[in-house]
Amino acid sequence: MLTRELAIARFENGLVLPDRLTRIKDQAYVEYAQQLCEVYRNGIGWTRKSLHQAVQRVLEQDPECPVRRIGAFCKLLDEWSQFDRGNPRKTAELRRAVFRRAASFHPLVEVAESILEHAEKATKGTIASELGTEWLQLKEDLFADLIENHRLKTFDEHGSPLELLARYNVAQTQVALLDSVRMVIDATAEWKTILRYAKLAGLMHRILKTETGYRFDLQGPASVLRRTHRYGVAMARFLPGLLSCRGWTMTAFMKRKAARFARPEFDLRLELSDRSGLVSPVQPPEDFDSNVESQFASDWGDESRGGWRLVREGTVLHVGQRAFFPDFLLERSDGESIPLEILGFWTPEYLRSKVETLRLFPQHPILLAIPKSTRVDLEGIAWSPNHRWIEYTNKLEIGPVLALLEEMTKR
């Protein structure tokens, strides 16, 4: 992630607009990105400092290129690279040896004015030769463990020039989110993945049903106490996951210090959607968790069977910070709907935790499909009367599911 010192953003009507390089507006940058990758590709063995100077030279072809953008590209290219850190212990020992030797000659003066004084040049030469080298080499080696003197070992070639630009755009949006106090996402799909990423980042949610799907209001534990950007890091960390999903719009709310305004803080928003053109560095999630699920979905098809239609991940059941995303929602034209959860494979522990989750929603009818096994007595589980299960071998058939649906909705 970039640091705040490398952030570039414009502010317009209360909107934060992170720096964004587009192929149309910033055509030259496609060429620059090419050159930047070449610098690193051909720069194996160079020090970080000289690589960064080369990056600066490339980007200064654009006289408008801000310093921060140069810094940001250096950071991103470094992230694709591995550097040889030298041998810090050996370098530290070398320094120790040199400084201890030099101590008896202190101070090294430009011109010795008496027999008691030691001239800089001669003394340095002596010390170097005592250590079996020359001063110019010694001078190079003395601080070789410094980060700026690390030498490039490998450059990861998955970094195509266009991908570099894509990463830059994501990185600038990410760093802008560090000031966020709250994030609201309206999603029409992939709720499970979105919430999973949010949880992974350490965020808490509120869930609201909307006309087209669900609204996730993401904040941290202390956010109910005051507006805090304590969780901005978590929100920035969450962004790549969100970007890998489809069907959402997001608004992040942030507070900013603005020295020149009478009010020390004022409100800003950052708006984004899956169509903003930001490419996630994270792979999009798998469409189906298991073969049984995809098989069942394709068997069912889009049509209505016995009055029921099959909707993938059509609902979210939630209580407190626990949420349950059934694989499918079966909807009948009269408005009746029942979630269906298919277990692909299971261990007794997994089944137990599933049942535990279902118990959070005792009032809600749920249909569970479980692969046949002789090892566990399913009858022995204390199911809620609203929860029904069905066993299957190899493949979940439509007929028995329909039968059970009818039974569950009979009044």
Added chain:
Amino acid sequence: MANGDVDRMAKSSDRGLANLDYDSGTLLLDAWTETAIQRIFGQGIWVWDSRVGRWRTDACNYRLVRDVLATRNYGTIDRVPQWQTVNWSKIEIPPLRPEQQKAVDAWQQTRRGIVVMPTGTGKTEVAIQLMASGRCSTLVIAPVRDLMYQWHRRILRALGYDAGILGDNRFSVKPITVTTYASACIHLAELGNRFQLLVFDECHHLAGPLRSDAARCSIASDRLGLTATWNPDVVNTKTAGAVRWDDILGQVVYELEIHDVRGRTLAEYEVVRIPVALSDLERNRYDQLSEHVSDYVLQRRTDDPGFRWQDLCAETQSSQVASRILRAFREKQAIEERAEEKLRVLEDLFRLHPGERMIIFTGSNAMAREVSLRFLIPCLLSHCGKRERLDYLEGLRDGVYPAIVANQVLDEGVDLPELKIAVILGGKGSTRQAKQRLGRILRRQGEAKAILYEVVTSNTREVERSRKRRKNDAYEGTRHRKVRKRPGAS
């Protein structure tokens, strides 16, 4: 049921047991009715969190909450604290001086608050004395890694306890743990229920919204702040007035002024200012850059009379011209900071004090390395490992090394007990930094006087910064001196 928030449950009786839990930097309490909460706690402590269906408050309110529940005789199931009583294998603390004892007594009255004592008057001993008698789980928070390790050593020496270290890529948490502000910011929400006492070394570092926010994440009822300079106005401006010091630390409980101890606990010291000139080459470039910068600022001020330097920094985000001006400004700074002449003056100072150990402060890492390479003296930078730093610091103390050069890593509190001469080659203009730096050499050693040399480039902004530094009362009686020009130097 799938309708968002958990319904607020009204307990039939609010005299049930109070279930108290810790949740990453906050406390959670059962779903009592709003009336019950208000009657018992009053307003403004607990906030209803519908996301979990419980009342929530900042962890730093823990003591208050427990006190209220106790006075009202509420049965409490308290799963919050994860701390313990600590047994020391030994206690070896030198007898406290009267002012140290006063500080100890003052803090113990409330077990909260700030002790203000100039550097070199034994703040650490005050804290260790309080830790020794408190015997509770303690987190010591220091500004930088050096100081974190120094606390570790001091605790080991005085109390025989090998404290945990959190920071510098180490994550070992024990009942007594030392850390840095940066690491505390990251981890305090997770560890906030592990410590009963927090010691904030150089506690002015708590200013800043993220850090003061982190301090709220701890349930520690005992909080000790140590600092050499406490100016609440300055600190509050930095945090935009958002910090309620009572919540996170407390008020000043003891303050020892620097002139109270000057010449008694501390050595007498004098400040000698040495102006140096830029070389012709440096001067030309410097003037050229200055012109760019002032033209720009002048022009912007015509457009906008309220234009300030901070605005320029903000503009660099979008404006290339502003970027270029900022670059010019930085180059200017680099020229004044790294003027060749400074190295010559330093050579003269080394000659002036033969056999005397010295410490040199620079304004940048680059300059520190330049000095190190020129004179082959150890250069203490943040990248140095723990062993290397120790070797340098102890080597300087024991006379193995004649001098060391450092950038900011030595700014605060690093122990160098017997040093009498320091040189500043450029640096920031803040009085706080000056006081901290002075503290380095203000250690009494017999009747010997300490000297602080300040080498500034004349006719540059450095002179202004130096003037600003001297506003600090510690600098009273600064003498100005031109070091003799060496024959041969132009």
